[in-house]
Amino acid sequence: MTATADPFRQPDNLFNTLEHWTWVGCYGGYYLTSDAMQSAGFEHGFFTRLWDNRGPDVLAAYLSAGVSVHRPQQVHGNQVLNAEEAIGSPWPDADGLVSDRGGQSLWVCGADCTPVLLADPTSGHVAACHAGWRGVASGILPAAIRRLATRGAKPEQLIVALGPAVSGRSYQVETDVAEQVGQALHSDRSLGLTELEALGILLPDPAPNKCRLDIRLAAREQLQGCGIPEQQINLCPLCTISEPSLFHSWRRDQVKAVQWSGIVGQAADSSQ
Numbered sequence: 001m002t003a004t005a006d007p008f009r010q011p012d013n014l015f016n017t018l019e020h021w022t023w024v025g026c027y028g029g030y031y032l033t034s035d036a037m038q039s040a041g042f043e044h045g046f047f048t049r050l051w052d053n054r055g056p057d058v059l060a061a062y063l064s065a066g067v068s069v070h071r072p073q074q075v076h077g078n079q080v081l082n083a084e085e086a087i088g089s090p091w092p093d094a095d096g097l098v099s100d101r102g103g104q105s106l107w108v109c110g111a112d113c114t115p116v117l118l119a120d121p122t123s124g125h126v127a128a129c130h131a132g133w134r135g136v137a138s139g140i141l142p143a144a145i146r147r148l149a150t151r152g153a154k155p156e157q158l159i160v161a162l163g164p165a166v167s168g169r170s171y172q173v174e175t176d177v178a179e180q181v182g183q184a185l186h187s188d189r190s191l192g193l194t195e196l197e198a199l200g201i202l203l204p205d206p207a208p209n210k211c212r213l214d215i216r217l218a219a220r221e222q223l224q225g226c227g228i229p230e231q232q233i234n235l236c237p238l239c240t241i242s243e244p245s246l247f248h249s250w251r252r253d254q255v256k257a258v259q260w261s262g263i264v265g266q267a268a269d270s271s272q
Contacts (some may be wrong), residue, residue, distance in 0.1 A: 099265030155227030168214025
């Protein structure tokens with residue numbers, strides 16, 4: 001899919017061409033799903049800018065009927081809360097939520113940062129995280145995994161979907177930002193710039209003291225470092241900067257506008 005091709009105006013045989021991902025059409029529009037997450041029975045969706053002016057209170061009904069809505073006030077940190085702590089305005093400051101029971105829809109938003117949805121097929125519990133470079137550097141994803149573990153989840157069983165976000169080729173950062181990210185990807189050691197480049201997480205940039213950071217690949221590396229197998233991590237290839245017809249991008253437009261991502265928990269109760 002190219003930056004100039006609106007997928008919703010393509011012939012059917014050119015429409016769903018993203019391997020391991022599917023556009024779902026409904027009365028209100030289209031949203032993106034991870035095939036692995038959907039196959040495991042978790043209702044979820046990565047919505048686009050075409051859903052502007054419709055927040056989680058509206059979007060939740062497109063995923064599942066009768067679910068409660070939970071979302072944080074995102075602050076680019078590493079705080080993860082139980083869903084029941086985020087039940088209405090004023091929304092609590094956090095960048096991640098973990099379900100307490102089934103029937104809860106968990107939501108995060110973004111405009112370049114990576115929306116990360118996690119699900120445990122055994123317990124039915126889920127998590128939603130907003131993972132920009134600050135969140136990855138401060139450990140938002142390990143924090144969510146630890147909280148899921150208190151509900152019986154094991155890292156090796158988790159399924160993860162990393163939604164549309166800025167790609168490495170489009171994301172110029174200071175070298176010290178990359179260094180902070182590299183220090184956080186594994187609990188037992190830091191990854192230097194050379195190692196990050198070898199993993200494809202860093203790309204060169206001609207400007208002094210600058211580099212290109214693929215925060216999606218950094219998030220995947222951090223998830224693997226927590227014990228989640230690579231084959232259970234689904235990374236969406238769509239770049240928010242390169243797809244202006246689909247996604248808002250702060251880096252591209254310098255406008256405060258976001259798209260939402262959500263997942264519905266399937267756990268029977270909150271006894272864990």
